[in-house]
Amino acid sequence: MSLNLNELLWEKLIQIQNTLLLDDTGMGKLLDLSQESFSLMKQRKGALELGQLDVLTNQVGISMNQLFSESLDLNQIRNLYFGNEYTLPRKYDFAKFSKSRTIINCLTYIEMKFGSEFRNTILRELQVDPRFFDSPDRQMNIGVLRDLCSLLAKFGMKEADFINMGKMSYFVNKEEGLGKDLGSHSNVIDLFADICENHSDKFDQNFDYFITKCEKDGISIGSKPTELALDYLDVKEVGSSLTCITKLGVFGSFPHYLNFLRSYAIKTKCMRQGDNIYEYKIFYTS
The missing domain is CATH 1.10.260 (434 Repressor (Amino-terminal Domain))
Known part of the structure; x- marks a missing residue:
C-alpha cells in the first residue's frame, strides 16, 4: 500500500x-x-x-x-x-419546545475550541442520535441543552466559554436565511422587536420574550417560561443557570447582524433570585 x-x-x-x-x-x-x-x-x-x-x-x-x-x-x-428509524432518549422525548438550532451552535463551538473527539465524547454522554443535529428545526426537550451545559461544566468549561458558545449563534446563522432576515433591519430596536415577535420560536419555545426597556446605552429583553412549558415539564424552573449564561452570548451577538460587533449582554433580573422575570441588557456600540 x-x-x-x-x-x-x-x-x-x-x-x-x-x-x-x-x-x-x-x-x-x-x-x-x-x-x-x-x-x-x-x-x-x-x-x-x-x-x-x-x-x-x-x-x-x-x-x-x-x-x-x-x-x-x-x-x-x-x-x-x-438504523433508518431513530428516537430521542425518553427523558428528552416530551415537552419538545426546544429547537436543535441551539445545540448545533453549541456543538460547532465545542468542535472549534476542543476538537471533534471531545464533541463526539459529549454526544455519546448525552446518548442523542447525531442525526437530530442535521437540521436546525428538530424539536426536543430543553433537557438536552441543560445536560449539555452540565457536562461541559464537569469537563472544566468556564463562564467565558459558555458566553462564547452562545455567541456562536451569529457565526453559524449569519449567512443563512435567518441571519439575512435579522441583518435586514435598520436599527437594533426593530431587530429585537422582530426577534421577540417573529423569530424567538426558531430558537426556543420554552419562554416568551419581550422588550422591557430601550435606553441610550442599550436595550433590555425580558423572558418568562410559558405556562405550557412549566406544565408539560412539571418543574418550577425551566433550564439552568448555565443555560442562562449561554443565553448571554446569544443575546449579546444579535446586534452583530447590524455590524455592532462589540455588543455584549449582562443579566439584570433572574427568577432564580426572586425576580418575576429574567432580564438581559444588551449593550451595543459602533
Whole structure:
C-alpha cells in the first residue's frame, strides 16, 4: 500500500469514526482490533491488513472501492449503522419546545475550541442520535441543552466559554436565511422587536420574550417560561443557570447582524433570585 493510499485510508477511517461518534474502543472493534492496537495504529498511521478492512466494510455496509472513493457517502454509512428509524432518549422525548438550532451552535463551538473527539465524547454522554443535529428545526426537550451545559461544566468549561458558545449563534446563522432576515433591519430596536415577535420560536419555545426597556446605552429583553412549558415539564424552573449564561452570548451577538460587533449582554433580573422575570441588557456600540 503506497504512502498516499495509506494516508487516504486513514483520512476515511477518521471520518467514519467521527461520523459514528466512536471512541477508539468502538472503532477498533469495527476493524477487529483492540483499543490499544487501534490507538497505536492511528497515531502512527500504520498499514492495516486487508482482512481488517474487510471486517470494517462488512459492518458499515460499503465495498472496498467505496471506502477509498472520494465521494464516500458518510450519511449513508451513518444511517446503515444506526438504523433508518431513530428516537430521542425518553427523558428528552416530551415537552419538545426546544429547537436543535441551539445545540448545533453549541456543538460547532465545542468542535472549534476542543476538537471533534471531545464533541463526539459529549454526544455519546448525552446518548442523542447525531442525526437530530442535521437540521436546525428538530424539536426536543430543553433537557438536552441543560445536560449539555452540565457536562461541559464537569469537563472544566468556564463562564467565558459558555458566553462564547452562545455567541456562536451569529457565526453559524449569519449567512443563512435567518441571519439575512435579522441583518435586514435598520436599527437594533426593530431587530429585537422582530426577534421577540417573529423569530424567538426558531430558537426556543420554552419562554416568551419581550422588550422591557430601550435606553441610550442599550436595550433590555425580558423572558418568562410559558405556562405550557412549566406544565408539560412539571418543574418550577425551566433550564439552568448555565443555560442562562449561554443565553448571554446569544443575546449579546444579535446586534452583530447590524455590524455592532462589540455588543455584549449582562443579566439584570433572574427568577432564580426572586425576580418575576429574567432580564438581559444588551449593550451595543459602533
